[in-house]
Amino acid sequence: MPKVETFDRDIILSQATTAFHDLGYNATSMQDLVDATGLNRSSIYNSFTSKKNLFLECLKFYENKNNREISKKLLKASNGFEAIQHLFEFYIYEMTKASDDKGCLIVNCKSEMANHENTITNFLTSNQQRMLELLEDLIFQGQQDHSINKLQSASAYALYIYSSIQGFRVTGILVTEPSKLKSISKTILQTLI
Amino acid sequence: MPKVETFDRDIILSQATTAFHDLGYNATSMQDLVDATGLNRSSIYNSFTSKKNLFLECLKFYENKNNREISKKLLKASNGFEAIQHLFEFYIYEMTKASDDKGCLIVNCKSEMANHENTITNFLTSNQQRMLELLEDLIFQGQQDHSINKLQSASAYALYIYSSIQGFRVTGILVTEPSKLKSISKTILQTLI
DNA sequence: TTAATTTTGGAACGTTCATTTCAAATAAAA
């Protein structure tokens, strides 16, 4: 019977994700990924088919990891507005924990290669869809519990928050002072109350 | 005496900028730039030193072109708030004039290569500085003429609008419906009145 | 222990990369 895969797939994905996150897709070479994972070239190709496919799996890995952490944060919210607030606190935490922020892997990927590769564009589109649905749910909930105003529809606010988050993550690449990040977050959220 | 440069530098820069804008820095090859400009390889190196330096000149070219068009738009504003509003109208026009938006060259560049190359990071930092100063001026003016509220300082609002614009440009890569873009813009601006 | 199946290591694949080289063509001032 077969020799079984010896490495921990999640650890490898985590290491590859770090490499892609540091340099972006195009600037990350296969040699960088070999170095980052400690795996042999052929093992990478055996297990992940190609650089492009490995990147796609890293995107999914990154999304899942973020989703899990966000879910934990959201449990602490006592109303819709607080949920959105916790979301921004999560991003601020992510952005300030390293001295030089690399931005969001998914936002960076959209900037670098949306509409170039179909598989990547498909991922980005469905990621956007999932994000918008989550936000709309939270905002709708907030409008029900009166923590968020009803000046605009939940879907309109969801799109606004989604766009704001992307800008927030890009801004954080060169603006690192926590006070400034908190100020931006506060202003974004002001609209909802 | 010397043979003089025969090509129009601005046309060449415009063509190279389009190439870089379409594919991003790393995915654009020197061959792509030769094809886009119609110039010979050695002429490009003679006149622009290196791919990196050509890209830097393209960034400046792109910034200047945008600044000129924005200035024209701003002249039509009768108060501070309208100026910011015209700014967003300019971006919506930019985003919807092509069927598939490539985003903002400068925002994309920040995502792809901030904190990788010093010369690029320096450009991005001073571009951010210039943008923030412009926005702060417009908002301060709006607060003087009572078209913008004083709930927060002009510099805090400038940072918020700056971050919002970046998000707006990233969002426009996959969200193309003008109605949605107008809705986002409207919500962003709502904060100021 | 043997047989079956997979992962490994490391070299090699052909391509493409940014950049350089240099002789030939060019054009304006002398």
Add this chain to the structure above:
DNA sequence: TTTTATTTGAAATGAACGTTCCAAAATTAA
């Protein structure tokens, strides 16, 4: 027309790219 400086064309540079190949090592069920 000659001189001088520059651009141009086309080929060549060596390094790096993503990917493939295959024999050797590894592992587990039989």
